[in-house]
Amino acid sequence: MIRYRGFRAMQWVVERLPRQWGYAFAIMVGRFAFLFARQARSALEENLQVALPELDRRQLRRVAWRNFRNHAKAYADLMRLPVARVEDLRPLLRVEGTENLERARERHRGVLVISVHMGSWEVAAAIWAATVAPVTLFAEELEPRELYEWYRRTRARLGISVLPLTRAGLRQVLVALEQDEMVITAIDRDITGTGIVVEFFGRPARIPDGPAAIALRKGTPLLPVAVYRLPDDTFHAVGYPPIFAEPTGDRLADVRCVTCQLVERLEQVIRAHPDQWHLPHRIFLPPQSLESPVGSGRFTLRR
Amino acid sequence: MKVGLVSPYDYTHAGGVTEHVRHLAHWLRRLGHEVRVFAPSSRRQAEYEIPDFYRIGRVFPIPGNASVARITLSFHLARRVREILDREQFDVLHFHEPLVPGLPLTLLPWAHAPQVGTFHAFARSNIGYHYGRPILRGYVSHLDATIAVSVPARDFIRRYFPQLEPRVVPNGVDVDRFRPGLVPIRHLRDDRVNVLFVGRLEKRKGLGDLIQAYRYLRSRVPRSRLIVAGDGPLRGMVESLCSRYRLEDVVLAGYVPDQVLPRFYGTADIFCSPATGRESFGVVLLEAMASRLPVVVTEIPGYLSVVEPGVDSLTVRPKSPVALGEALTVLARDPLLRARLAEAGYIKAQTYAWPVVAAQVLEVYREAQRVHAARLCPPAQVPA
Numbered sequence: 001m002i003r004y005r006g007f008r009a010m011q012w013v014v015e016r017l018p019r020q021w022g023y024a025f026a027i028m029v030g031r032f033a034f035l036f037a038r039q040a041r042s043a044l045e046e047n048l049q050v051a052l053p054e055l056d057r058r059q060l061r062r063v064a065w066r067n068f069r070n071h072a073k074a075y076a077d078l079m080r081l082p083v084a085r086v087e088d089l090r091p092l093l094r095v096e097g098t099e100n101l102e103r104a105r106e107r108h109r110g111v112l113v114i115s116v117h118m119g120s121w122e123v124a125a126a127i128w129a130a131t132v133a134p135v136t137l138f139a140e141e142l143e144p145r146e147l148y149e150w151y152r153r154t155r156a157r158l159g160i161s162v163l164p165l166t167r168a169g170l171r172q173v174l175v176a177l178e179q180d181e182m183v184i185t186a187i188d189r190d191i192t193g194t195g196i197v198v199e200f201f202g203r204p205a206r207i208p209d210g211p212a213a214i215a216l217r218k219g220t221p222l223l224p225v226a227v228y229r230l231p232d233d234t235f236h237a238v239g240y241p242p243i244f245a246e247p248t249g250d251r252l253a254d255v256r257c258v259t260c261q262l263v264e265r266l267e268q269v270i271r272a273h274p275d276q277w278h279l280p281h282r283i284f285l286p287p288q289s290l291e292s293p294v295g296s297g298r299f300t301l302r303r
Numbered sequence: 304m305k306v307g308l309v310s311p312y313d314y315t316h317a318g319g320v321t322e323h324v325r326h327l328a329h330w331l332r333r334l335g336h337e338v339r340v341f342a343p344s345s346r347r348q349a350e351y352e353i354p355d356f357y358r359i360g361r362v363f364p365i366p367g368n369a370s371v372a373r374i375t376l377s378f379h380l381a382r383r384v385r386e387i388l389d390r391e392q393f394d395v396l397h398f399h400e401p402l403v404p405g406l407p408l409t410l411l412p413w414a415h416a417p418q419v420g421t422f423h424a425f426a427r428s429n430i431g432y433h434y435g436r437p438i439l440r441g442y443v444s445h446l447d448a449t450i451a452v453s454v455p456a457r458d459f460i461r462r463y464f465p466q467l468e469p470r471v472v473p474n475g476v477d478v479d480r481f482r483p484g485l486v487p488i489r490h491l492r493d494d495r496v497n498v499l500f501v502g503r504l505e506k507r508k509g510l511g512d513l514i515q516a517y518r519y520l521r522s523r524v525p526r527s528r529l530i531v532a533g534d535g536p537l538r539g540m541v542e543s544l545c546s547r548y549r550l551e552d553v554v555l556a557g558y559v560p561d562q563v564l565p566r567f568y569g570t571a572d573i574f575c576s577p578a579t580g581r582e583s584f585g586v587v588l589l590e591a592m593a594s595r596l597p598v599v600v601t602e603i604p605g606y607l608s609v610v611e612p613g614v615d616s617l618t619v620r621p622k623s624p625v626a627l628g629e630a631l632t633v634l635a636r637d638p639l640l641r642a643r644l645a646e647a648g649y650i651k652a653q654t655y656a657w658p659v660v661a662a663q664v665l666e667v668y669r670e671a672q673r674v675h676a677a678r679l680c681p682p683a684q685v686p687a
Contacts, residue, residue, distance in 0.1 A: 082557050083557075083558075085558075085560065086560045086562065087352075129562075129563065130560055130562040130563060131562070134486040134566065136489055149551075152490055153554050153555065153556060154557075156488045156490070156491060156554065156556055157532070157556040157557050157558070157559050157560075157563070158560065158563060159488070159560070159562065159563035159566055161487075161488050161489035161490050161491075162490050163489060163490055172489050172490075175489075176486075176489060179486060181486060
C-alpha cells in the first residue's frame with residue numbers, strides 16, 4: 001500500500017507538471033533508484049553485459065545509468081496517461097514499417113505484436129488503439145494490486161485492454177485475435193516460468209513460447225516491433241517484417257524455430273538501443289541449462 | 304449551400320453544443336454543402352489543425368448553469384469577424400446559443416446572410432435572459448428562423464422571448480460510430496454487470512447519487528461494476544467517496560477520447576444518467592440506445608423528451624439514490640428486461656440518426672432564406 005501511495009503521490013505531481021518538468025522530476029527519482037536499488041542495477045548490468053560483451057566496466061555503468069534515466073522517463077509518460085490526449089500524442093510518434101503492419105493485417109487473423117521491455121509503449125499503443133485497431137496488452141500483473149488496477153484503468157480510457165498472463169487472459173487473447181485485434185506482448189522475460197530455453201545473446205534464457213504456439217495453431221502473423229525514445233523525447237516505432245509461422249508437423253521443433261527467429265530479431269533491436277532495454281531482472285540461466293528442451297507448456301495450445 | 308456555424312464554446316473542449324456543431328458540420332459536408340465553423344479555442348493551433356475552422360478569441364471559463372461555460376470575451380475581434388463575413392458571403396449563418404455572451408452576440412448584428420439560431424439550454428431560470436431582455440430583444444430580431452433541441456428547451460426560451468417560435472429539431476446521434484457489437488475493453492468485460500456513466504463530473508450530473516445507488520446495487524448484486532467515463536471538477540469528490548465506501552469496483556476512467564468512447568458503451572450492460580436537472584436533452588442517452596443498452600435515467604424534462612419510461616428505459620425521481628439503486632438492481636438481475644429495453648431504445652435511436660436530423664436543419668435553413676428574402680424585399684414594395 002505504501003508503494004502504491006508513493007506512486008500515486010508522484011503521479012499526482014507529474015500529471016500537473018509540463019512534460020519536460022515531469023521528465024526532470026522523474027530523472028531525479030531515477031538517480032536515487034540508480035544509487036540505492038543495487039539489486040535492480042546489478043541485474044540490469046548483468047543483462048547488458050551479456051548483450052554487449054565488448055563493453056568494459058565503465059562503459060557498462062554509463063549505459064546502465066542512461067537506461068535508468070530512460071526508464072524514469074518512461075514512468076513519467078505512464079504517469080501522464082490519465083491526462084494524455086491522443087491528439088497531443090500523435091505528433092510525438094514517427095512510425096516506420098507501416099507496410100509490415102499492413103502485410104500482417106491483410107490476413108485478418110489479428111496481429112501478435114512481439115517486443116521486449118523497451119522504450120515507452122504508452123504513446124504508440126494509445127495512438128494505435130485510437131486509429132488502427134483495438135489493442136490488447138498481454139502482460140504480467142504488477143505489484144501491488146492497487147497499482148495494477150490503476151494501470152488497467154488508465155489504459156482502458158485510451159482503449160487499451162490489459163490482460164494478465166493467466167489461462168483466462170490467454171482465452172481472451174485468442175478471442176481478441178479472432179476479432180482481428182492487435183495483441184502486444186514482450187517475450188524477453190518469462191514470468192510464469194513455463195517457456196522454452198533458447199539461446200539469447202549466446203546464453204540460455206527461458207523465453208515464452210506462447211506467441212509461437214498461437215502463431216502455429218491459429219495462423220496469426222507475428223510482428224516484431226520496437227518503440228525507441230529519441231533524444232528530443234519523441235518516439236520512433238519500427239515494425240519489422242512479419243513472421244508467418246508454417247507448421248511442419250513437428251510441433252516442438254516448430255515452436256522452437258519460430259521462437260528463435262523472434263529472439264534473433266529482438267537481439268538486434270536491443271543491441272541497437274541497449275540504454276532503452278528496461279529489464280532489471282535476471283533472465284539468463286547457467287550455460288548448461290540449454291539442454292532442457294521445453295518448459296511445461298502452460299500456454300501451449302493443444303490440438 | 305455555404306453555411307457558417309457559430310458556437311460560443313471552446314471548440315477543442317468536449318461539450319454538448321460543441322459536439323453538436325462538429326457533427327452537424329460533418330453531416331452537412333457529407334450532404335454536399337460548404338461549411339465553416341466559427342468558435343473560440345483554448346488551443347492556438349486549432350485553426351491550422353481543423354479544416355475550415357476560424358478560431359475567434361481566447362477562452363475564459365465562466366461558471367453558470369451549475370457548470371462552467373468556456374466562452375470568449377474577446378469582443379474586440381468584431382473587426383476581424385466582419386472581414387471574414389464579407390469575404391465568405393455565406394448563404395446561411397447558423398448560431399448555436401445565439402444569446403450567449405461572446406462570439407454569437409458579436410457576430411449577430413454584422414451578418415447580412417439569413418440567420419438561424421439554435422437554443423440548446425434548459426434551466427429553471429436564466430438571470431441574464433431575465434434582466435437582459437430589453438437589449439437581447441434587438442439581437443433576437445436578427446434571427447430569421449430558430450430551432451430548439453427539445454420541447455423543454457423551446458419552452459424555456461419562449462418564457463423570455465415569446466415572440467420566438469422555434470422548431471424542435473433534436474440532437475442527432477452518429478449511428479455508425481455508436482452501434483452494438485463493438486470490441487469491448489476486454490479486461491472490463493467479464494462476468495460482472497457493468498453500469499456505465501458518461502459525462503462531465505459536475506454537480507448537475509448527479510454523480511453523488513450514482514455512487515450511493517451503486518452502493519445499494521453492490522450490496523444486492525456483488526458481481527457488478529460501475530464505470531465512470533468523464534472528467535471534471537468533482538473528480539476528487541468521487542475518488543474520496545469511493546475510497547470512503549471502499550468501492551473498489553468503481554472504474555474512474557477519466558476523460559475518454561472520442562475514438563474510444565463507443566467501445567465503453569460496448570463494454571457496458573446498463574447505462575445510467577442520474578442528472579438532477581438543467582439538461583435540455585440527453586445525447587448520451589441516444590448514444591447508449593444506439594449501442595443497444597438499456598438506460599436508467601432521472602425524470603427530468605430534457606431526458607423525458609428522449610426516453611419513453613418502461614418502454615426503452617427505467618426512470619426514477621431526481622436526487623433519489625435509493626430508487627436509482629432499486630432500478631439498477633432490477634435491471635442487473637433481469638437480463639431479459641435489459642434486452643427488451645435495449646431493443647426498443649435501439650430502434651428509437653435510429654430515428655435520431657444524423658442524416659435525418661441534418662435534413663431537418665436544412666429545411667429550417669431554406670425557411671430562413673425565404674424569411675430573409677421577404678424581409679429585404681417586403682411584398683408591398685415589390686412592383687406589380
